[in-house]
Each structure stands twice: as C-alpha cells, then as structure tokens.
Amino acid sequence: MKAQTLHGHLDALLLAVLERGALHGYAIIEALRARSGGALDLPTGTIYPALRRLERAGLVASTWSTVNGRERRTYELTDAGGRALAGERAGWREFSATVGRFLGADEPPTAPA
Amino acid sequence: MKAQTLHGHLDALLLAVLERGALHGYAIIEALRARSGGALDLPTGTIYPALRRLERAGLVASTWSTVNGRERRTYELTDAGGRALAGERAGWREFSATVGRFLGADEPPTAPA
C-alpha cells in the first residue's frame, strides 16, 4: 500500500491501537503491522513524531520505564483521546462512505440482513 | 467533512467523475457536490491545479471551447487515465479495508461467536 495514502488518518489509527491498551512506540508499530496483516509497516520516523503530536494535543499520555536496560516510553489514551477517537471514527465513516460513492466497490450499502 | 481528509484521494475522485463523461472544471465541482450529497464542496483553487496535475501526468486531456462568450476547458479521461482509475480503485479498496479494520465502522470485531 502506498504510504502517503494515510495522510490525515494516521492519528486515528494510532488512537485506535492504543484503545486496546497502552503500548510503547515500537510495539505500536508491530501492532499496526500485525493487525493490518502486514499492509501497514510504518517507519519509526513516522510514528514517533506523530505520537509526540498526539501528546502535545493531550490525546495520549506517556510514561517512561526501563525494561531490561532499554528505555521505553509507553503511551496511553487520555479521556480526550477517547473522545477524539470517537470523532475520528465518525469522520472516517463519513469519509469512506463519500469516497466510496465515487470509487464504488467496497461499500456494504446499509444492506446487511 | 474536514477537507484535508481527502489528501491523496482527490485524483482518484476526479478520475471517477470524468469516467462518466467529459466535463469542464466548474461542472466537475458541481458534479462532486451533487454526487456526494453536498459533502464535497471543493474550491476552484483545489480543482484547477489538480486537473492540471492530471493533465501533465497524461491521465486526462483537455480541449477549449467557447460557450456563450465564456471560455471553457473540458477534460476527458485518457486511456492511461482509465487504467490509473482502476488502480486507484483497487488501492482505495485495500486502503479502506485496512483502515476500516482499525476504525471499525462497519466491521464487527472478527465475529466473536
């Protein structure tokens, strides 16, 4: 998958990963890779700055710890982050529905049953 | 809908609109607005440069005409544009499936039962 397609949706992805529990940066990368079936393999230079952005915005909080002599910064969702995630989810739904109407195909058109 | 969410998908949208027939810039904006139910209301400063980008890339071709004393530049999909659109569609499908797996919108969590 072309990487820059993510533009504007990375934050939401990060929040979604952290929703399931606090993780440190490196683990987040692995979680994204695992849960996406390998489609998402983001470089550290993408993740770390994004995480700091989210922290500055108050959507995540971090704590340092040392595990086996290695420094770890573990991030967890704040309340504001949870709320933001809900908004991002709604935004994603609208966005994907809208674009899907043009690019067609993948939309289960409100017709489950 | 936040505008910059489009990032990276605008070209695909444009190609998709032109797939149904040649249109001039202004009409493209209206077509996007109409087909999206008003969700997509893009300013000319977004559309025109994008169209020129696509033309430079050989994905669309333009012809000038004068209608009622007004100059119009009409764009139509080239063969390469059609092929590119197919690729964009595939890319969109993969992208929305991947992000959807995290933002969950329409995906129940891997069917617990």
Next chain:
DNA sequence: CTTCATGCGTAGCAACGCTACTTGTCGCGC
C-alpha cells in the same frame, strides 16, 4: 450600476508523512 453566477487561473502557505540518519543496549555467532 452593482451584484451574482459562471468560468478560469495563480501565489503562497501549512500540514503531514517519508527518507535518512543518529544514539544506545542486549544477545548471538564467529
């Protein structure tokens, strides 16, 4: 005559993610 819809276009900006690089520990193979 002014305003609005139609119609095209550019300049400059800001956001975002990527590439490439650095720093450091730990464990394994040679």
Next chain:
DNA sequence: GCGCGACAAGTAGCGTTGCTACGCATGAAG
C-alpha cells in the same frame, strides 16, 4: 572480543498535496 541484528527512541530536512485568498472576465438580474 567483535560485529551484527533486534529492540528502542529520536531528529532534520524534504516533497507532496490541498487550502486560502486573490485576480480576471462575461452575462444576466436587480
């Protein structure tokens, strides 16, 4: 002991992309 790869965090600089804010012109409506 030494090098290398996995683990772990980070920064600097760049390019792409869309947006805001303009400018120009015509025709119809008030």
